[in-house]
Every structure is written in C-alpha cells, then in structure tokens.
Amino acid sequence: MKLSGKVVAMHLRMENQERSLGEIVTEIKREVKEFLNTRLEMVRVEIHEAVRAGRIGLPLFVLALGLIAIASFMFTLALVALVASAFAGSPYAWFFAFAIVGILWTVAGAIAAFFAYNEFRGRFPKRTMEVLKADKLWLQSEIRS
Numbered sequence: 001m002k003l004s005g006k007v008v009a010m011h012l013r014m015e016n017q018e019r020s021l022g023e024i025v026t027e028i029k030r031e032v033k034e035f036l037n038t039r040l041e042m043v044r045v046e047i048h049e050a051v052r053a054g055r056i057g058l059p060l061f062v063l064a065l066g067l068i069a070i071a072s073f074m075f076t077l078a079l080v081a082l083v084a085s086a087f088a089g090s091p092y093a094w095f096f097a098f099a100i101v102g103i104l105w106t107v108a109g110a111i112a113a114f115f116a117y118n119e120f121r122g123r124f125p126k127r128t129m130e131v132l133k134a135d136k137l138w139l140q141s142e143i144r145s
C-alpha cells in the first residue's frame with residue numbers, strides 16, 4: 001500500500017510539472033471567479049433577507065410617520081403661539097416665535113441625526129464581513145507559506 005501511495009504522489013507531481021503556465025493561470029482565474037461569486041451571493045442573500053423583513057413593517061412605518069408629521073405640525077403651531085405670546089405687543093412677535101421654534105427644531109433634528117448615524121454606522125452585513133476576514137487571513141497564510 002505504501003508503494004502505491006508513493007507512486008500516485010510521484011505521478012501527481014509529474015502531472016503538475018507538465019502543466020503549462022496558461023493552464024495554471026486559467027485554473028487560478030476560475031478559482032478566483034468561484035470565490036468572488038460565492039461572496040457576492042452571500043451579500044445578495046443577506047440583503048434579500050433584510051428587504052423581505054422590511055416589506056411587512058414598511059406600510060405601518062409610513063402611516064406612523066404621516067400621523068407623527070401631522071401631530072408635529074400642530075404641536076409646532078401651538079408652540080409658536082405660546083412663544084409669540086411672550087413677545088406680546090411687539091410687531092415682530094410672530095417672527096421671533098417662528099425663529100426660536102425653528103432653531104429649537106433644528107437643534108433637535110441635528111441631535112437625532114447624530115444618534116441615527118451612530119446607530120447605522122456599524123450595520124454592514126456581519127456574516128459576510130466575518131467570512132471575508134477569515135478569507136483574508138487564509139490568503140495571507142497561504143502567501144507566507
């Protein structure tokens with residue numbers, strides 16, 4: 001048995017030495033294509049899962065945003081009237097009221113945008129990134145050896 005294993009190994013070595021450079025390059029290109037196709041398919045599947053989950057909640061989310069927008073508009077008008085009453089008697093009372101409330105909403109929006117940005121910042125497909133990192137480490141170890 002040991003003899004046949006050595007013969008097979010020698011035969012494979014001779015076969016590999018007889019391959020042309022073009023065959024080797026073609027094989028490498030094929031393996032790289034398979035590698036990239038696998039990784040792209042993983043990203044596509046993860047994005048498809050996220051879209052499927054979003055189809056259920058999106059209509060309710062749009063309805064909620066619409067109702068909140070109406071309530072926010074009404075609340076803003078009430079707040080402007082309240083601030084304008086603080087400047088009663090001034091010909092610019094409504095101007096000051098709208099300016100103050102506008103600045104207040106701008107600051108609140110900037111704070112909300114900051115928190116939203118921080119929430120989405122690390123949300124790239126996690127499984128794909130883990131596999132790509134493992135592939136990178138594997139490639140680095142292959143290059144070294």
